[in-house]
Amino acid sequence: xxxxxxxxxxxxxxxxxxxxxxxxxxxxxxxxxxxxxxxxxxxxxxxxxxxxxxxxxxxxxxxxxxxxxxxxxxxxxxxxxxxxxxxxxxxxxxxxxxxxxxxxxxxxxxxxxxxxxxxxxxxxxxxxxxxxxxxxxxxxxxxxxxxxxxxxxxxxxxxxxxxxxxxxxxxxxxxxxxxxx
Amino acid sequence: xxxxxxxxxxxxxxxxxxxxxxxxxxxxxxxxxxxxxxxxxxxxxxxxxxxxxxxxxxxxxxxxxxxxxxxxxxxxxxxxxxxxxxxxxxxxxxxxxxxxxxxxxxxxxxxxxxxxxxxxxxxxxxxxxxxxxxxxxxxxxxxxxxxxxxxxxxxxxxxxxxxxxxxxxxxxxxxxxxxxxxxxxxxxxxxxxxxxxxxxxxxxxxxxxxxxxxxxxxxxxxxxxxxxxxxxxxxxxxxxxxxxxxxxxxxxxxxxxxxxxxxxxxxxxxxxxxxxx
Numbered sequence: 391x392x393x394x395x396x397x398x399x400x401x402x403x404x405x406x407x408x409x410x411x412x413x414x415x416x417x418x419x420x421x422x423x424x425x426x427x428x429x430x431x432x433x434x435x436x437x438x439x440x441x442x443x444x445x446x447x448x449x450x451x452x453x454x455x456x457x458x459x460x461x462x463x464x465x466x467x468x469x470x471x472x473x474x475x476x477x478x479x480x481x482x483x484x485x486x487x488x489x490x491x492x493x494x495x496x497x498x499x500x501x502x503x504x505x506x507x508x509x510x511x512x513x514x515x516x517x518x519x520x521x522x523x524x525x526x527x528x529x530x531x532x533x534x535x536x537x538x539x540x541x542x543x544x545x546x547x548x549x550x551x552x553x554x555x556x557x558x559x560x561x562x563x564x565x566x567x568x569x570x571x
Numbered sequence: 572x573x574x575x576x577x578x579x580x581x582x583x584x585x586x587x588x589x590x591x592x593x594x595x596x597x598x599x600x601x602x603x604x605x606x607x608x609x610x611x612x613x614x615x616x617x618x619x620x621x622x623x624x625x626x627x628x629x630x631x632x633x634x635x636x637x638x639x640x641x642x643x644x645x646x647x648x649x650x651x652x653x654x655x656x657x658x659x660x661x662x663x664x665x666x667x668x669x670x671x672x673x674x675x676x677x678x679x680x681x682x683x684x685x686x687x688x689x690x691x692x693x694x695x696x697x698x699x700x701x702x703x704x705x706x707x708x709x710x711x712x713x714x715x716x717x718x719x720x721x722x723x724x725x726x727x728x729x730x731x732x733x734x735x736x737x738x739x740x741x742x743x744x745x746x747x748x749x750x751x752x753x754x755x756x757x758x759x760x761x762x763x764x765x766x767x768x769x770x771x772x773x774x775x776x777x778x779x780x781x782x783x784x785x786x787x788x789x790x791x792x793x794x795x796x797x798x799x800x801x802x803x804x805x806x807x808x809x810x811x812x813x814x815x816x817x818x819x820x821x822x823x824x825x826x827x828x829x830x831x832x833x834x835x836x837x838x839x840x841x842x843x844x845x846x847x848x
Contacts (some may be wrong), residue, residue: 403665422757424775426766457653458613458757459723465733472724473657479619493765501616505628509610511580520765527765534802541836543584554609556679560631563675564624571622 398443398485402477402571408435410467417461417471427451431461431471434478447487452479453494477571496523506561511552514544573602574695575641575687579651579700580611581794586801588794591818592647592692594831598822599699606635606644612654615761622661626668627675629658634681647692647818650760653720655689662686691721692818693737693792694728700821703745706803708823711844712747714786714812716777717754718796731755737817741790744824753780758799774803782810785809787844789814801838813841 399405411432418430427450429437434451455475482488488495500519504511514535521528528562538544551557583589596603609632617625625666632655636644646652663686664667676683715737723731732755742748753844756777759770778800781789789812791797801814822832834841 422759423762423769425727426769452619454762456719456757456760456762457650458719458760459653460719460732460755460757462724463726470724476618477622480621483620494762497761497765498616498619501614502620505611505613505617511611511614513581513584517764524765530767534805537805538584541586541838543586543836545584549583551610557610557628558617560623560627560675560679563678564621564627 397438397441398447399438399478399481402474402481404470404473405438405477407467407469408438408474410436411439411469412467416464416466417570420460420464421455422454422458422460423454426454431475435469441453446478447482447485450489450492451475452482453488453492455479480571491567493527494562496520506558507554508548509554509557510549512545512548513545515548572600572695572699573604574642574645575636576603576605576640577609577612577644577646577651577655578605579646579648579794581648581798586797586814586838587793587819588797588816588831590836591816591822594827595696595818595822595825598821598825598827599696600794601695601699604639604641606632606639610634611641614654618654618657621838623668623671625654626658626661626687627672629655630646630662630672630683631676631679632689633662633686634676634683636687637683637685642687643690644687645690645757646697647792648795649691649718650795652689652691653724656725658757659686659689691728691792693721696818696821697736697740700824702743703824705745705824708745708820709747710847711788711792712749712786713741713788713820714749714751714781714784715741716789716796716800717756718780718791718793719757719760721792722755734778737790737792740817741820743807744821746820746824749781749784749786751781751784751786753777756780756823758796760795760799761804763773763799766772769772770799770824771803771806774799775807775809778804778807778812778835779809782812786812788812788820788841790817790820792817797831804839811839813837813839813844815841
């Protein structure tokens, strides 16, 4: 484990709240996808406190946070766990250190790109873009897509906002943001 | 009653959420005013990419709601609900973020002065639906499924882990309600789409728990919850429970026909339980 002197997460709002963590593990025990994480939330907070920033920058944990907020409402120290996971993702995305073999960042990218282009999200378009990087995943969804189509639930024409350029502009205006995560 | 409605991206292609919401609102004289030119709220993706961008995407609607002259914004999707609420909370707490968001919106020709109250469609129908006067559905047992993001993280509408408002609603409009412990257990949300095998167990646990407690139908309040619980049953040999929207059950209670409520769009058919004498 390599150590980095400067804390890349220092600008995150309420990061100091993890100093209140008593390592009880209620968050990890409440997490529906903890099994898929390399460090469940309790452990991840311990790593940040230890200064093991490189380990955290390359952790898959924030990418498996499903935003169920179960940890957040149960934390006895009122640490905003889910909000911190979002902020960690933002720092990791900006630093470009997300694990290479991880599917979720590609999914998020496809999702975000769809919004940037049309202002809205069309599931079939997100899957198509994501499928360029993960063809097997996309193919596996075809039988389900057919069932959806049969029930008139597959959108083949992408809805758009009236002026998609205005959404692209919103993306540009927030692109170089130095704002705190 | 007039409400300002934010449908969100999944509403139109969901299994009859749109049809049933529109039919029920027509019947109850609720005027649904869709936010013109709404965009994606950013869902669970955008706050992990860029906080200002996520806030601005959500707040674009707050400016549009203001133009429409409404105080409240109503949505039927838990992810939209939680995302818009998160943006609203941040804008209220963080003056600097509020100003920056204002600047971004100003650049798009929009004006943001106030934050609307974000409400779920369930709250609206809880107020508007009349008590049941019929025994027609008294033998139809329903398990309420809330998903994660209605009562969490805010817990202002009801308890975070063990809410009861949907049970009370279903009971009041004439269904037999079965208590169970999976009401806010996570279905895997968007992760279930690409981590199918890993998330399959999450939906199965919910469906089995609801079936074991004697329910024949599940009532949901969110398009992604509905989709996950519905599609998980196709690849499973477990119990088969139609996964409906609470608006479809409300429509039945109001005497509307299943076809008007988009009930033919479910993957696991509800025909059998609904045509039962």
